[in-house]
Amino acid sequence: MAKGIKSIETRHYDERDAFFAGLRRMSRRGFLRLAGASAGLAMAKGLVPPHSFQLIEMAGAAETGKPPFTFAYISDTHLYPGRLNDRFVRAILKAVDDVNNLDPPPDFVLFGGDLAQLGQREELDLGHEILKGVKPPIHMMVGEHDWFFDMGEHWRALFGPEQYSFDHKGVHFVTIMSVQEKDFWTERHMTPMERMQTVAGLDNGVQSRFEVGPAGREWLQKDLEKVDPSTPLVVFSHSPLYKYYRPWNFWTEDADEVQAILGRFQRVTVLHGHTHQLLSNRIGNIDFHGMLSTAWPWPYAPEGLPKLTIQQNRADPFDQFDGCGDGSVEVTENGLANALYNLWDRNPVTVRASYLASGGANDAPARTKLPSY
């Protein structure tokens, strides 16, 4: 055989040797962090051909910079009282197990809102107890299902203020309360429970649309004043912070104003709950990732789906956990966020910052061949 030309078999073994050599150069921590991302998981299942080895190389390069970190999330658990419904309790417990078994452990865990289904004291207390089992530090976000029975009173008593910010490894994190609604209940003489049940109905058109509201926006403006625009910014919001589908409140009425406030930052990632589906978007320099629910998946809305979203195919109703899940976010050394969707009973999907930034040209997640409906 002529020099310089290698057979397929030789090339395969070369690639294989280079891969294992690369593994030896990596720290255990570095490898496992990556294993927590989609490529590693998929490889463990023997589903990815050798060309995915290049992801390992990327992670190796990342180690030379400022150490990246991950955080995990659990969202939209919709708990009823435990004696009434054990189905959703089993699901949140599964998610707690997931985040506790991440190796290396995430720096913290975000709870994405809608801990309770009808904002009842008993439901929130149950969630509070279960989340005590989460080993990493936890940051709480409120959802409309937690709020509209007593307008957040019990939730605040358990978890503190609904809007707050913190800094972590050079990244500024902000949690905002984006599920305010203009008063639709007083003129209708609704009881607190009627108000709660109205908001709990996704297709209930009686309610108002979600908004951060003037007070919330003012708070956000003030919080961000002291932050340099070059600081990576990650925003936690229960509603999507953009306009996707109004009839289901996959929507934030004052999204444009909020985006304008975030606009001066160079790298912004919004992580939102409420939509219960794999959902990706980019507006200006803001990346948006939807969080999965543990309780049930929502179908994609009939219109308005962001173009960058690669849809998950429709869930199998015969499998309680299909289409549900939890996830984690890898924040790279340059402050970009790659979102890992840990879809239970399915292969995980990673939506990378590079995919969104390139307008879908690079690093596209695998597309399902099945219809999403």
Added chain:
Amino acid sequence: MTPRRTLMLLVLSTLGAGAVVLAQSRTRVDRHPSPPSFSGNVVVALCDGETTAEIPGVKEGETPTPAQARDVADRLMAAWREKNPSARWEESVRLAAAEQVGGTVQGEAGGLPAGPQGAVQEGHTYGAFSERDQRIWAAETDKFVQEGRRVFHDSKALGSTIAVSCDMCHPDGANTHPETYPKFQVQLGRVALLRDMINWCIQNPTRGKPLVDDDPRLKALEAYILAQRKGTPLEYGKH
């Protein structure tokens, strides 16, 4: 109902002087004495009390032949139509509809039309309905669909034991794709109808008891789910 005038009956009296005309009312018979004929022929009067016609060659007390009776009836009818050109006799309506280009007259949105009736459809009894009829039928159908909507959104009405209702996974009935049934439901290993899947969902994610086939709730649920997919082509067997 359609303003329809009962076809008047012309009854030729074989007894007495001339004809007796029966009007619409069966309980009250108006008698209109007809003017005498100079020729002594039988004179037949129309129920309007004005129009009359003679039966040539038939004298008082004689019985006209069937052909003579038909002839005088036709002449009276023609005279009446000439006097009442806008009357809605079935035949004239049919002729008018054939000439008219365009569809039914649309009433105002919301509520039944207050004014005169809209266009009356041509044809036989089933086809003879108005805009108002259609609105009533649509309202009745919508009531049925709304009942389905209520059950769909009410875990108690469904019989869920864990407070789960259909809309929690299927807002606006989304992701139910009723147009694909019947189909081979792989997870069940057999061909299923939409109602089979409704009952499956009631038994499993909502943990209730299946509804019997003629349960009004099951019918209403089917109505609501189908109504959400208006305009979607039927594609039975699709996966």
